[in-house]
Amino acid sequence: MSAIDWAKVRDDFPLLRRQVHGKPLVYFDNANTAQKPAVVIDAVDDFYRRYNANVSRAVHALGSEATDAYEAARSTLARLINARSNELVLCSGTTFAINLVAYSWALPRLAPGDVIVVSRMEHHANIVPWQLIAERTGAQIRVAELLPDGSLDLDALDKALDGAVKLLAIAHVSNVLGTINPVREICRMARKRGIISVVDGSQAVPHMPVDVAAIGCDFYAFTGHKVCGPTGTGALWARREHLQAMPPFLGGGEMIKEVSFEGTTFNDAPYKFEAGTPNIAGFIGLGAAADYLTTLGLDQVQAREAELLAHFSEELSKVDGLRLIGTAPDKAAVVSFLIDGAHAHDLATLLDLEGVAVRSGQHCAHPLLQFYGVAATCRASLAFYNTHEEIEAFMAALTKVRRLLG
Numbered sequence: 001m002s003a004i005d006w007a008k009v010r011d012d013f014p015l016l017r018r019q020v021h022g023k024p025l026v027y028f029d030n031a032n033t034a035q036k037p038a039v040v041i042d043a044v045d046d047f048y049r050r051y052n053a054n055v056s057r058a059v060h061a062l063g064s065e066a067t068d069a070y071e072a073a074r075s076t077l078a079r080l081i082n083a084r085s086n087e088l089v090l091c092s093g094t095t096f097a098i099n100l101v102a103y104s105w106a107l108p109r110l111a112p113g114d115v116i117v118v119s120r121m122e123h124h125a126n127i128v129p130w131q132l133i134a135e136r137t138g139a140q141i142r143v144a145e146l147l148p149d150g151s152l153d154l155d156a157l158d159k160a161l162d163g164a165v166k167l168l169a170i171a172h173v174s175n176v177l178g179t180i181n182p183v184r185e186i187c188r189m190a191r192k193r194g195i196i197s198v199v200d201g202s203q204a205v206p207h208m209p210v211d212v213a214a215i216g217c218d219f220y221a222f223t224g225h226k227v228c229g230p231t232g233t234g235a236l237w238a239r240r241e242h243l244q245a246m247p248p249f250l251g252g253g254e255m256i257k258e259v260s261f262e263g264t265t266f267n268d269a270p271y272k273f274e275a276g277t278p279n280i281a282g283f284i285g286l287g288a289a290a291d292y293l294t295t296l297g298l299d300q301v302q303a304r305e306a307e308l309l310a311h312f313s314e315e316l317s318k319v320d321g322l323r324l325i326g327t328a329p330d331k332a333a334v335v336s337f338l339i340d341g342a343h344a345h346d347l348a349t350l351l352d353l354e355g356v357a358v359r360s361g362q363h364c365a366h367p368l369l370q371f372y373g374v375a376a377t378c379r380a381s382l383a384f385y386n387t388h389e390e391i392e393a394f395m396a397a398l399t400k401v402r403r404l405l406g
Contacts, residue, residue: 004296004297004300004304006304006384006385006387007387009296009384009385010385010387012037012038012039012292012385013035013036013037013038013385014038014041015027015035015036016035016385019355020352020355020357021352021353021354021355022355023354023355024355024393025355025357026355026356026357026386026390026393026394026397027357027386028356028357028358028380028381028382028386028390028394029357029358029359029379029380029381030206030226030333030381030382030383030386031175031203031226031334031359031379031381032359032381033225033226033231034206034225034226034227034228034383035228035383035385036228036229036230036285036289037228037289037292039288039289039291039292040228040229040230040285040286040288040289040292041285042288043284043285043287043288044230044281044282044284044285047066047069047280047281047284047285048281050065051065051066051069052066052281053065053066054066054277054280055067055070055071055277055278055280056254057254066280069280069284069287070278070280070283070284071085072287073090073283073284073286073287073288073290074088074090074283074287076287076290076291076294077090077235077286077287077290078237079290079294080205080210080290080293080294081201081205081210081211081212081220081222081237082210082211082212082213082214083212083213083237084240086240086268086269086270087237087238087239087240087243087270088235088236088237088270089235089236089237089238089243089269089270089273089274090233090234090235090270090274090278090283091234091235091236091273091274092232092233092234092279093202093223093224093225093232093233093234094123094125094126094200094201094202094221094222094223094234095125095223096234096236097219097221097222097234097235097236098125098126098129098169098198098200098221099129099249100236100249100273101129101198101219101221101236101238102129102130102132102133103129103133103249104246104247104248104249104273105196105219105242105246106130106133106137106166106167107133107136107137108247109166110133110134110137110138110139110166110167111137111138111139112137112138112139113138113139113140113164114137114138114139114140114164114165114166115139115140115141115142115162115164115165115166116130116133116134116139116140116141116142116165116166116167116168116169117141117142117143117144117157117160117161117165117167117168117169117195118130118141118142118143118144118168118169118170119143119144119145119146119152119157119169119170119171119181120143120144120145120146120367120368120371121146121150121152121171121174121176121177121179121365121368122169122170122171122200122365122367122368123171123175123200123202123363123364123365124364124365124366125200125364126169126170126171126198126200127169127367130167130169139166140164142160142165143367144156144157144160144170145371146368146371149326149327149328149329150174150177150178150179150325150326150327150328150331151179151328151329151330152170152179152181152186154182154185154186157186157189158189161189161190161193161195163193165193165195166195166196167195167196167197167198168186168190168195168196168197168198169197169198169200170183170186170197170198170199170200171199171200171202171203172199172200172201172203172204172210173201173202173203173204173207173332173334174203174326174334174365174368175202175203175334175363175364175365176325176326176334176336176363176365176368176369176377176379177325177326177328177331177334177336177368178309178326178328178331178332178333178334178335178336178381179326179328179330179331179332180204180208180328180330180331180332182330183199183215183217184214184215184216187199187215187216187217188216191216196218196219197216197217197218197219198217198218198219198220198221199215199217199219199220199221200221201220201221201222202221202222202223202226203226203332203334204222204332205222205226205227206226206227206228206293206301206383207298207301207302207305207332207333207383208298208299208301208302208332209298209299209302210298212237218238218239218242219236219237219238219239219242220236220237220238221234221235221236221237222234222235224282224283224286224289227286227289227290227293228289228292228293229282229285229286229288229289229290230279230281230282230285230286231282232279232282233279233282233283233285233286236273240269243269243270243273244269246269246273248266248272248273248275249273250273250275250276251264251275252275252276253275253276253277254267254271254274254275254276254277255267255271255272255273255274255275256272296384300384301384304384305332305333305382305383305384306333308333308382308386308387308388308391309331309332309333309335309382311388311391312333312335312380312382312391312394313335315391315392315395316335316337319339319398321339321340321341322337322338322339322340323337323338323339323340324336324337325337325338325372325374325377333381333382333383334379334380334381334382335379335380335381335382336363336377336378336379337377337378337379337380338374338377338378339378339402341405342401342402342405343376344360344361344375344376344377344378345360345361345376346405347360347378347401347405348360348378350401350404350405351378351394351397351398351401354397354400354401355393355397356393356394356397358378358379358380359378359379359381360376360377360378360379361376361377362375362376363377363379380394
């Protein structure tokens with residue numbers, strides 16, 4: 001395997017060359033959204049300039065070209081996670097994907113006394129839909145708790161998966177802690193008990209190889225804009241038998257075979273879940289992003305980010321009064337932290353004035369921050385296009401900010 005010139009890779013991302021407040025940008029908010037390489041921007045631009053047309057509706061040349069490119073993107077995304085294209089529903093992102101499972105799979109099947117298990121570390125997108133379904137069906141929510149370092153308590157989870165549990169919703173990687181959950185082991189626990197598993201892969205697909213067949217889950221969701229693709233894109237992978245058994249979530253054009261006032265015959269999966277005109281340009285861009293990451297090699301991406309995380313963690317360990325939230329032994333390059341005497345929002349605001357972009361707040365994970373007894377954290381999240389020099393610039397900015405805060 002040849003060594004990657006990471007400086008050359010960084011040059012693929014135009015936005016990283018800009019300045020903020022007169023300082024070179026240090027973009028450490030990748031768990032929020034990733035920056036886009038030029039090939040993605042060019043793919044979107046090329047669609048609108050050369051073959052802008054709706055998909056699956058026209059026999060003219062532009063319509064055929066648009067449809068071919070859109071379906072090619074589906075195939076590329078499927079290969080990215082080792083799936084078949086007819087198992088992949090294209091949608092606006094993980095939030096939509098999980099709601100699709102909630103309303104199309106869970107709502108018709110759950111009943112009073114059934115249990116949905118979610119972990120303490122879940123993003124709100126993997127909590128709130130299940131609460132809404134529980135309210136409508138009489139099912140109950142059960143929380144899988146954590147160990148103090150931010151690891152999932154697997155022994156407690158194993159005991160929690162009793163006969164009443166019908167569905168388990170779990171993050172592959174925590175967006176706050178960076179914890180990488182052993183989803184293959186967890187889904188095996190669920191499967192041997194007949195429990196349906198839903199995995200939120202938003203923070204995994206951009207940063208490591210993902211193989212849904214090896215994981216053994218029932219559903220796997222991810223978001224395009226975190227995978228260096230456009231916003232408003234994403235996908236839900238599901239076992240074919242689930243897609244065939246689930247009713248449509250939305251009704252409208254292109255999810256049907258025939259409509260009359262006496263009744264409607266729906267299209268085959270995955271198309272019966274894709275009502276209306278999709279974000280065609282966005283998915284073509286997402287296909288380009290998937291091709292880009294595949295060519296780069298997600299194993300190489302994971303190794304690069306682990307190297308950056310090791311450097312970053314070493315530097316942060318030297319900072320007096322800094323508390324890390326989430327220290328699991330197996331984690332992605334996501335670092336949530338607090339500094340004594342400084343509010344997270346103040347830290348983030350002052351770091352921005354030094355050109356450093358981090359996120360502050362509760363990160364759409366209120367129950368998790370309640371577990372740690374904090375109102376907010378700063379979160380620095382790295383990607384493969386970040387550099388060791390940026391880590392040094394972050395540390396210099398943090399030192400300056402701490403002096404300003406007294």
